[in-house]
Amino acid sequence: MTAPARTLLIGSRGQLGSDLRRVWDGELVSFAHDELDVCDRDQTHAVIANTAPQLVINTAAYHRVDDCEENGGRAFEVNALGAKNVADAAREAAAAVIFISTDYVFPGDKGSPYTETDTPMPLNVYGASKLAGEHLVRLSNPRHYIVRSSSLFGVAGASGKGGNFVETMLRQAKAGEPLRVVDDQVSTPTLTYDLAGKLQELAATGRYGLYHVTNSRLHAGANVENLAAMPAQLVNPQVGVDDVLYVNEISCRLGRNHLQFLAFEAIPNHRGHEA
Numbered sequence: 072m073t074a075p076a077r078t079l080l081i082g083s084r085g086q087l088g089s090d091l092r093r094v095w096d097g098e099l100v101s102f103a104h105d106e107l108d109v110c111d112r113d114q115t116h117a118v119i120a121n122t123a124p125q126l127v128i129n130t131a132a133y134h135r136v137d138d139c140e141e142n143g144g145r146a147f148e149v150n151a152l153g154a155k156n157v158a159d160a161a162r163e164a165a166a167a168v169i170f171i172s173t174d175y176v177f178p179g180d181k182g183s184p185y186t187e188t189d190t191p192m193p194l195n196v197y198g199a200s201k202l203a204g205e206h207l208v209r210l211s212n213p214r215h216y217i218v219r220s221s222s223l224f225g226v227a228g229a230s231g232k233g234g235n236f237v238e239t240m241l242r243q244a245k246a247g248e249p250l251r252v253v254d255d256q257v258s259t260p261t262l263t264y265d266l267a268g269k270l271q272e273l274a275a276t277g278r279y280g281l282y283h284v285t286n287s288r289l290h291a292g293a294n295v296e297n298l299a300a301m302p303a304q305l306v307n308p309q310v311g312v313d314d315v316l317y318v319n320e321i322s323c324r325l326g327r328n329h330l331q332f333l334a335f336e337a338i339p340n341h342r343g344h345e346a
């Protein structure tokens with residue numbers, strides 16, 4: 072298989088979208104939110120038909136977890152129906168589609184990495200809406216790559232979140248504020264630059280299906296001072312936060328068995344070393 076000749080990118084100003092634009096090798100036609108809204112079915116079909124890509128990468132999402140709880144309709148509109156609009160339009164244009172999903176489709180209590188064959192069971196609206204998106208993409212377009220990742224961070228920052236976790240910690244530390252960080256969550260921070268590179272490799276395989284793609288090291292929230300070389304006295308771990316959305320997230324790390332079947336090299340942890 073060779074890389075797609077022309078790829079259409081949706082959500083191009085986001086964290087992952089920005090790094091896809093940096094790393095993509097091949098023609099990439101990019102659309103930001105104000106140029107293509109995945110919730111607008113007619114517009115999505117028209118743009119994809121006019122661009123005639125071989126591959127569509129959909130990075131658009133409504134992903135502030137707390138907002139999704141408040142506004143579940145919007146979460147399903149963007150993350151599920153929007154994903155279907157893109158997958159339908161890609162199918163009609165004879166294009167493959169990449170849909171980015173999340174470790175939030177799992178409850179987080181397994182105690183070891185979730186693999187692609189584990190049964191999802193989201194605990195919040197965000198995870199449920201992304202899982203619905205996965206199902207709709209799978210139903211709509213047989214030529215799909217559904218890629219679950221975790222705790223994305225990149226130079227562009229997550230516009231929807233007012234910056235990513237690393238940026239927030241750095242900003243607060245620079246301002247001399249004590250860092251309040253949950254200590255009962257484990258995640259796998261994943262550089263969007265690394266994920267973007269892996270998406271390019273995956274897109275060249277033609278091996279459609281479900282993949283877990285993350286960097287390689289577990290990260291406990293309270294260890295953020297190691298990430299940013301912060302003075303430890305600035306860090307004030309908060310154990311047992313009372314927000315029920317988060318308390319079951321321990322070990323919410325994704326195993327990457329399907330990538331290994333393709334004999335892909337793992338992408339390293341966020342500091343450049345395989346765990």
Ligand SMILES: NC(=O)c1ccc[n+]([C@@H]2O[C@H](COP(=O)([O-])OP(=O)(O)OC[C@H]3O[C@@H](n4cnc5c(N)ncnc54)[C@H](OP(=O)(O)O)[C@@H]3O)[C@@H](O)[C@H]2O)c1
Nearest residue numbers: 082084085086087104108109131132220222223229230231
């Ligand atoms: N961030 C994470 O920790 C994380 C973890 C796992 C998986 N993911 C998934 O990875 C993907 C990329 O995340 P990211 O961190 O790069 O997010 P991001 O920085 O917020 O980028 C998402 C982009 O999508 C755009 N967008 C939002 N709604 C849209 C719509 N209705 N139509 C078209 N574009 C729309 C946003 O534009 P505006 O900002 O202008 O609205 C933004 O540019 C998402 O699918 C997300 O669910 C994220």
